[in-house]
Amino acid sequence: MNSKYKAVIGLEMHCEMKSNAKVFSSSKNSYSEIPNIHVNEVDMAFPGILPTVNKECVRKALLMAQAIGCKTPEYMYFDRKNYYYPDLPKGYQITQMHSPVGVNGCVTIDVLDKEKKVYIHDIHLEEDSASMEHFSDASLINYNRAGVPLLELVTEPCLESAEEAVAFLEEMRRIYQYLDVSDADTKKGQIRCDVNVSIMDKDSNELGTKVEVKNVNSFGNVYETINYEIERQSKLKDEGRYDEVEQETRRFDEESGTTIRMRSKADAIDYKYFVEPNLPKYKISQEWLEEIKKSITMLPRDRKLKYVNEYGLSLYDANIIIKNKEYLPTSDYVSPFLDQMSKFTDNFTVQVKLPTQITTTAESDDVTYNRVWIQAILPEKYCIENHDEVYGLVYGLDVRTPVYKVYRGMLNRACTNLCVFDPSWMEVNEIKPGENFIYRITALMEKVSHFEATIKKMKNTVLSSDVEERHNRLGNWIEKCVLEEYTGTG
Numbered sequence: 001m002n003s004k005y006k007a008v009i010g011l012e013m014h015c016e017m018k019s020n021a022k023v024f025s026s027s028k029n030s031y032s033e034i035p036n037i038h039v040n041e042v043d044m045a046f047p048g049i050l051p052t053v054n055k056e057c058v059r060k061a062l063l064m065a066q067a068i069g070c071k072t073p074e075y076m077y078f079d080r081k082n083y084y085y086p087d088l089p090k091g092y093q094i095t096q097m098h099s100p101v102g103v104n105g106c107v108t109i110d111v112l113d114k115e116k117k118v119y120i121h122d123i124h125l126e127e128d129s130a131s132m133e134h135f136s137d138a139s140l141i142n143y144n145r146a147g148v149p150l151l152e153l154v155t156e157p158c159l160e161s162a163e164e165a166v167a168f169l170e171e172m173r174r175i176y177q178y179l180d181v182s183d184a185d186t187k188k189g190q191i192r193c194d195v196n197v198s199i200m201d202k203d204s205n206e207l208g209t210k211v212e213v214k215n216v217n218s219f220g221n222v223y224e225t226i227n228y229e230i231e232r233q234s235k236l237k238d239e240g241r242y243d244e245v246e247q248e249t250r251r252f253d254e255e256s257g258t259t260i261r262m263r264s265k266a267d268a269i270d271y272k273y274f275v276e277p278n279l280p281k282y283k284i285s286q287e288w289l290e291e292i293k294k295s296i297t298m299l300p301r302d303r304k305l306k307y308v309n310e311y312g313l314s315l316y317d318a319n320i321i322i323k324n325k326e327y328l329p330t331s332d333y334v335s336p337f338l339d340q341m342s343k344f345t346d347n348f349t350v351q352v353k354l355p356t357q358i359t360t361t362a363e364s365d366d367v368t369y370n371r372v373w374i375q376a377i378l379p380e381k382y383c384i385e386n387h388d389e390v391y392g393l394v395y396g397l398d399v400r401t402p403v404y405k406v407y408r409g410m411l412n413r414a415c416t417n418l419c420v421f422d423p424s425w426m427e428v429n430e431i432k433p434g435e436n437f438i439y440r441i442t443a444l445m446e447k448v449s450h451f452e453a454t455i456k457k458m459k460n461t462v463l464s465s466d467v468e469e470r471h472n473r474l475g476n477w478i479e480k481c482v483l484e485e486y487t488g489t490g
């Protein structure tokens with residue numbers, strides 16, 4: 001991007017929720033390849049129909065609102081957004097405009113290992129429209145999607161790059177999945193975004209003119225949309241034609257990787273919002289809110305931080321484990337295990353290997369996501385070859401003397417016995433918690449204390465003596481170690 005400008009991005013993320021039934025009718029909320037099978041008279045807007053609110057959807061909406069730190073309103077009610085389009089049989093959409101289920105939230109994300117706070121303007125519950133397929137001589141309407149519960153999340157214009165926008169969407173997708181609010185599957189069209197982009201001078205505080213790109217359906221396309229718009233707007237600004245950047249609605253064209261103008265903001269539809277009269281306003285009880293709040297399980301980023309900070313996993317491993325819902329069983333399986341581990345000692349590094357990292361074809365067929373391998377590694381100081389104190393003693397000798405060389409060789413051999421480095425991988429699933437892995441850890445810990453005791457003994461023996469004495473004592477000690485190595489005694 002042209003370094004004179006900075007980009008400002010705001011996202012409107014629509015996510016289809018998972019639920020037993022649609023949000024205002026009793027027909028099934030389920031993805032199907034067969035069109036028009038999950039439809040009833042409410043979805044089709046037959047005369048005289050009345051909507052009823054699906055409590056499960058409200059609960060999940062409140063759950064999401066709280067998980068992203070939003071304030072929730074005292075009363076729940078809906079608004080009518082009026083417009084006509086063939087995929088909207090009622091001629092209006094039931095949504096929330098005046099009092100969304102959550103406002104003023106904040107989600108922390110990591111972008112290239114830097115922390116970023118993304119401010120949420122609001123999150124609201126609404127119904128999806130039907131879907132349409134266009135052919136040369138006809139268009140077909142599929143009402144399966146009509147009335148599917150949708151959560152729309154609107155960010156403040158606080159994102160600054162395509163990378164940040166995608167990192168945010170990925171974090172949100174994980175939260176939706178972890179809380180079981182949605183499968184958040186972009187391949188099934190469950191997430192769609194409106195992407196708002198503007199640019200401004202680097203040293204300015206004045207927001208530029210924003211362009212809205214509607215209905216972008218994959219994270220990859222969000223990324224391309226943003227970068228294309230930044231470039232297009234920067235070029236116009238460079239050429240002194242910034243007045244041509246208009247408040248308008250565009251769409252992303254996948255084939256050309258560009259955005260195409262649809263309509264100007266001046267032609268914006270007046271939706272004539274008003275409170276939906278067919279759905280009574282009702283109070284959200286404090287007890288219910290509390291109950292919902294309690295059911296928020298640990299969110300993916302918190303898990304990641306826990307794995308890194310408490311269990312000493314590498315950021316790379318932690319990122320893999322929390323990556324998506326499929327790994328959740330792994331994550332749940334590994335957590336109590338690591339908890340147990342972390343009690344033993346601070347000395348370990350724990351490494352985790354997941355099925356994706358196992359490349360052998362024999363394995364890959366029956367890979368399930370809750371198979372995971374784990375390894376406890378002791379720091380190198382427990383390997384005598386890296387033990388400064390030991391070498392300090394040898395180096396204390398005159399390196400020119402032939403005896404030094406002999407000592408080094410003997411010492412190395414003697415010390416292989418002392419090395420407690422244990423790099424073998426164990427498969428977690430084959431370990432019953434509390435059994436062999438823990439047993440091995442205990443054995444390792446015994447070796448560690450043996451190691452430390454030996455080093456101490458050796459220091460006591462060898463120090464406190466003059467050089468000649470030291471030669472003798474060190475020699476004796478090494479001989480003893482070699483003897484132990486051969487005879488297994490000691």
Ligand code: ADP
Nearest residue numbers: 008009010011155156157196197198207208210
């Ligand atoms: P509108 O009235 O056009 O719907 P809103 O103020 O409601 O605009 O904002 C809609 C979305 O556009 C939000 O996600 C918001 O963050 C984003 N947005 C607002 N102003 C800008 C801007 N100058 N640049 C980029 N995005 C913006």
Ligand code: MG
Nearest residue numbers: 012121154194
């Ligand atoms: Mg708006």
